[in-house]
Amino acid sequence: MLKLGFVGLGMMGLPMLENLAGARDVAILAHDRDPARLDRLKSHPAWGVTLRPAARLADLADCTVVITMLPNSAVTNAVIEGRADEPGLAALLPRGATLIDMGSSNPAETLRLAPLLREAGVTLIDAPVSGAVAKAANGTLAIMAGGDAADLERVRPVLSHMGATLIHTGAVGSAHAMKALNNYVYAAGLFAASEAMLIAQAMDLDADIFTQVLNASSGRNVATETKLAQFIVPRTFNGGFALALMAKDLRTADSLQQLSGMPAPLLSLCASTWGQAQEALPATADNTEIYRYLEAQRDAA
Structure with missing residues (x-):
């Protein structure tokens, strides 16, 4: 039986782990710096059988595979490289282990x-996900994975419990780069759809009909299809992905301009606008609330 560690039980990590814990051939140790996040797992059928808590990172020292699902590179780096009071996974894991970073880290x-990690005998695979909480809950995430093809094949059965689509993106780091760029393209679509909707409403155009027009025409994108009618027009703004995380992903994508040597002015605009929205809106704001921010900017003009 595969012994696996899972670190990070946030909005995405927890449902991902719940799906993974349904696997019969995996024994899982779950760790989060906030022990309260493990409470929901206590009702899982695997709890106490093949799913157990890990109070410290050191408890994962004999795991063959460890998955991290953490909010940013700073936290991920601390878990991997360690802190003054706690050794990291690089020092703890046995040679031959595989570490899968499924967060949206900086490439x-x-x-x-x-x-x-390679010097420590540990293989790193970057495997960020797309699909938000709903797809994390039903195990249908899209997973991008960077690393050696043979290494990816070894962990494919593990990843298949959390996602319906697995795309090998190339060498390690490529998946995190593609995830950041993917989120930029989504954010640009949401930005454009929000501005267009605000203009339409200022002209007393019917919002529902305009949404239908967009989705039947060349303006269609994932934001018009899954965000306008569902969360923006009814003003529920609960799409399930934090605006702060989108702002972080856009900062990551923005940094790729320097890494690649390719200037991208629209990317800079998106990153700047989401950063301003993050400062202006509550910390709990959903990513669809970029509409509210743009609306407030219009009203203040």
């Missing part, structure tokens, strides 16, 4: 960590 940091 530059992924490229820095890969050789450090």
Whole structure:
């Protein structure tokens, strides 16, 4: 039976782990710095059988595979490289282990960590996900994975419990880069759809009909299809992905301009606007509330 560690039980990590815990051939140790996040797992059928808590990172020292699902590179780096009061996974895991970073980390940091882990005999795979909480809950996430093809094949059965689509993106670091760029393209679509909707409403155009027009025409994108009628027009703004996380992903994508040497003014605009929205809106704001921010900017003009 595969012994697996899972670190990070946030909005995405917890449902992902719940699906993974349904696997019969995996024994899981779950760790989060906030022990309260493990409470929901106590009702899982695998709890106390093949799913157990890990109070410390050191409890994962004999795991063959460890998955991290953490909010940013700073937290991920601390877990991998360690803190003053706690050794990290690089020092703890046995040689031959595989570490899968499923968070939306900065690809530059992924490229820095890969050789450090390699020296410790640990393989790093970057495997960020797309699909938000709903798809995390039903196990249908899209997973992008960077690393050696043979390494990916070894962990494919594990990843298949959490996602319906697995795309090998190339070398380690490539998945984190593609995830950041993917989120930029989504954010640009949401930005454009929000501005267009605000203009339409200022002209007393019917919002529902305008949404239908967009989705039947060349303006269609994932934001018009899954965000306008569902969360923006009814003003519920509960799409399930935090605006702060989108702002972080856009900062990551924005940093790729320097890494690649390719200027991208629209990307800079999106990153700047989401950063301003993050400062202006509550910390709990949903990513669809970029509409509210743009609306407030219009009203203040």
